[in-house]
Amino acid sequence: MLTKSRPLDGISGFYRAHKAELLSLALLLPLAGVSLSVNSTPRDHQITIDDFFGLSTMTQSQISPNGKQSVWVESRWDEALDKAQTELWHIDNNSRKTTRLTFSDENESSPVWSPDNRYIYFIAKIGEKDPLHPYQGIAQVYRIAATGGQPQVITRTVTGVNAFELNRSGDNIYYSTTKEITDKDQFAALRAEHGKVNYAHGKKTTHPIYRLNLQHFNQELLLDDDKVVWQFSVNDNETKIARITTTDNELIFLEGRSHIEVFDIKQGTNTSLADEQWRGKAPSPYGWLLGLDWHQDNQRLAFRIDFDGYPGQLFVANTAKQAHIIPVTPPNQVTYFGDNLHWRGDSNDICYRGAYKARVKLYCTEMNGSTQGKSRAVIEGDLVIGSYSFTDSGKQVAVSHDGLDHVSDLFIADADSPRAQLKRLTHINPQIDSWKLPQISIVKWQAADGTQVEGILELPFGYTKAQGKLPLVVQLHGGPTAATPYALQHRSYGRSTFSANGWALFSPNYRGSVGYGDKFLTDLIGREHDIEVQDILAGVDKLISDGLVDAEKMAVMGWSNGGYLTNALISTTDRFKAASSGAGVFDQRLEWMLEDTPGHVINFMQGLPWEQAEAYTKASSLTHANKITTPTLIHIGENDERVPLGHGQGLYRALNHYLNVPVELIVYPGEGHGLSKYQHRKTKMLWDQKWFEHYVLGKE
Template identity: 60%
Template sequence: MGRVNQLSALALMSMSLIASSSLASQRDHTITTDDFFSVAGMGGVQLSPDGRQAVWLESRWDKELDKAQRDLWLVNTKSSQSQRLTFTNESESSPQWSPDSQYIYYLGQQGDKEGKAPFNAKRQVFRFNVSTLQSVPVTKEKRGVKSYQLSQDGKQLYFTTSKESQDDDTWAGMRASHSAPQYGHGKQDTNPLYKLDLQHYTQTLLLDDDKVVWEFSVSNDGGKIARITTTDTELVFLEGWSNIEVFNTSDASNKVLEDSAWREQAPSPYGWLLGLSWHDDNQQLAFRIDYDGHPGQLFVNQTNQDKLLEISRPGDATLNGSNINWRPDSDEICYRGSDHGRVKLFCTEVDDGKQGDTRTVVNGDLVIGSYSFSHNGKKLAFSHNGLDHFYDMFIADANSKRAKYKRITNINPQVDTWVLPQISTVSWQAPDGSTVEGILDLPASYKPEDGPLPLIVQIHGGPTSATPYALQHRSYGRSTFTANGWALLSPNYRGSTGYGDKFLTDLVGHEHEIEVQDILAGVDYLIAEGIADKDKMAVMGWSNGGYLTNALIATTERFKAASSGAGVFDQRLQWILEDTPGHVINFMDGKQPWEDPQLYSHGSSLTYADKIKTPTLIHIGENDARVPLGHAQGLYRALRHYLNVPVELVVYPGEGHGLSKYQHRKAKMEWDQRWFNYYVLGIEPK
């Protein structure tokens, strides 16, 4: 048995969505594939210190450039008037305000590879004058700038660049004398740390210890610099062999923080350190660690006392992202958390090394992205993806316990004319009695009396992630299909974030089993409710969604078509080839392939490939390091050459784990639609 949250009020919800931004008669545009490329994204929200303006990074697809690229935009928080600041063909990143709110610093690229720095097509720090609307470079590094931070007083610029470092071991001489081959190790790019005096433009090397620096953060007084470091650039080092180091600028001493709390005592040794934030007192350092398959942790270290506090999360929330920040002029550490399809902003008091109250800063059905506080901590700017709009910027009172929020941008005005899907949360019972939830998208005009619809099950990746309760137009499923009369279910199966720690960790040691049953139970529920047509169903997903697509078609013949994107086919092969093998080990209950071969066999669709009868469309990036090409080739070989199952293999040249080119995204979306139309609905491809 199950229930539909809000489904009985679908028509009312649809009307409220329409009324929120425009009259119903104005919504007359049916969503198409091409509309995907009209959608602008918002990230990197930074509120000016005085709270009067905010900057963000706006990403847009460019057909001529065959890619998406980001530009800086500015908005007045009072008048809501906005303007574009940069117009390059490259993506800007990492905006930061000067303390007087007069300048915006950012990372950008200009010139060409043959030019001299700073116009050498390498990332440099630029400074944009808000009054004159002019931008100038402030660094000129030959190999570019990796990351930077402006000092609290705006007089110093700290940044990391890169240099090639060689291992000094027994075989270093052999590698050097035979440099033509490529070696598994022996050299890497390390990241020296510099300080640039912005008054006199003198540059000082602060620290060069041949470490790879993934992130750094300077205390407000400039006395301490925290770094996340490894000895090599391979990601395998970051997921379990990374350190947090604190460098004292006064005596050049360097201390590695004791790591037992997030290594030996952690649910997994393969954790990713991320997010560094200093409190105003220059003593408390907050940081995060994430684990595939296990809940992430948030710590506060008092560097002067060697005291470590782990922050407890509220309710069922799972930590989300690396953007943790101390709210200025307060003792609150703030962080985002996934919570039942929403993403909320929480702030927790820390007093004398002890945790105090935790509050939700802004209440409501929010999916918060990036956020930023004013210099006094009283005003908050954040991006939010709602039910009738994509990410836009909002302003709120950061001090209030029940802060009201105001929308100040509309970067996708074309959406005001779209006929939007009906979006609701649904829940059902898994075979073991657990409650599972998902996001259900239905055509705008659908009414329960209309009867069952063809169904697409669209599965999120991760799996330590979740599909949000928000409007999405994605190349992996949502919006286009509902516009063409399909129902679309996005299940937040076992292992998803935001439903409690047990719900998350139930998946460990049970891949290809417990989450498959969760998803099939959701399908059964929609059929029983008369929403889904049991004879017209398809399944699709990317990354772990592709893995689960493979798992589902190896478990059941109920789906008439499948689209498997960047999906694992064999867990041993994944351990061998992927760039983060700790991911596999975590879900294989911490076992290496030689320690429990049967568990790896059980978690692999290759083991059950002879059960696959579903016509399958396979997508893969040629250079995918996360789910390498061999998985797609193996699935294709099995289906085409040995099992005689209709199959098409689509390999995207030069692409990695995501599709970055305009033409590739469009090809994927159109292939999916034609494939499903043909094998599910019987419509001949054009």
């Protein structure tokens, strides 16, 4: 298959971002199937907020075609630049010698190996904008030797490269760029004449696809049909281009109005795949298409669709037979996770990440013609896998993986073995070896209706029950179609920070979370602000009854859907002494009106606002705001399109001007749904810490 880049703004970023008793509180639980070195460094460092900014994060890891080398994108916070900065890193898989390849102040991404294992192609914006060189300072494809050196610019497009693929022989690059289109309707001239105001529509950015020959550097426009292209993939014999397309850039078009099209390069013809299975027969009309990958037979195309609130689906289409589209069923209780699909080498295995009980594993399913064969986890154990890639043969796999005593490291394994063992290659955060790590365990309890629910519990380093009850922070994941993972995390949303300061931190995987079966996921539909709130409170009661938590010293926090649930909890109960609501929905009608993916609201409310008025009322914390007495800290981005600023302002108005509840509203200038600035992240973490210490622990 062609080696492909990931788009600079991958659509996966739009998504809503994981035994009968309390398990052993051992400092480190073993990871089955993982080979790790023994740590002899004394654990004497108390984790701090500043340690968060010293962590490196590994993404987009790629093993070389012959399996002897790997490359990855490493992200680090840079205080001077006030942002996270990414660079390319390389490792020799045998000697484990690592080398930093790039050193610019710009972000490198989307690494792809050349077939001869000598070069790495990637996307970057290098240099300042220059009228004499209009391609500088704009995203281009670059090439750098695996041994290091000066990157060479490969493309020279004045509008920038969005994504690219390198063909199997390494002599052609396919890439998409941008072109602005102005609508030619009856009011186009009037909009152009009065162009100093903003219009809701009238212009869009489309994505032509080019082919660049790397031997002669001849460039050819292959496809320009005024479509918005969210992702594309070229088959191995370079006869077909598959695309996920919409007619407009607005994100709402991706929800249920996106298509998979197959373009025949030689014939110049374009065909849309019949979409009855993932549209007409789908659990929701608001599905997101994602994840294209061609089999080496050049005919079969794998792709996915995701939904808010419903389990995602995976399909294999035989493009030589228009009606031949096969749904792939995942293993029991596994939820498809992410958009990185890969056929494994020359095999018939389609491989994907799947969420399973707070883990994220790599699964492969054998597809023999129109028949689904066996599915298997490629590597067993308590894994939280990020990116992964196979060698050309498919016999070796490299995965980035978070464990209980490390974050974001690269491992390799034999992908053919039924009992594959992970071999650790990198150690990109050696400082963690000295950290006093939280004791991470899984707690299970029964919900009010008898359903078993799980959550992740962090307790302070060295803590025992004999030391007494702990204050509690309940930290709630976003989505809600997501889950808190069973792995070490140091996050600006609470994990590691609070347990290091003597708190218990509890992250429930409430109803609606992935990895616990389809029913567990869909139980939340039509019951937001109700069933998941009861799940969370039942989990808190479990910790109290186990004698771990002081019921008089509890706080709650979350971001995105976690912020929504924070609002829901404080408008349901007065048990929490403090709250931190981050980017949280306050009113469901306002959310439908203003957010960029309204299908999310429609799915959970089971209809539009005028169809399900009572549902929108019940699921809005605004309706229950008069019950709020909890001192609340509100965080929100000024330019958040997912949970717009009005939600934070409305919650602040209710608490400050009408209910006389202690409240602080923090609006982060220029930020969207997540906080991208160094200082903004630190501001949030410090405010959360001081707010909880004051209102829960009584500190000045």
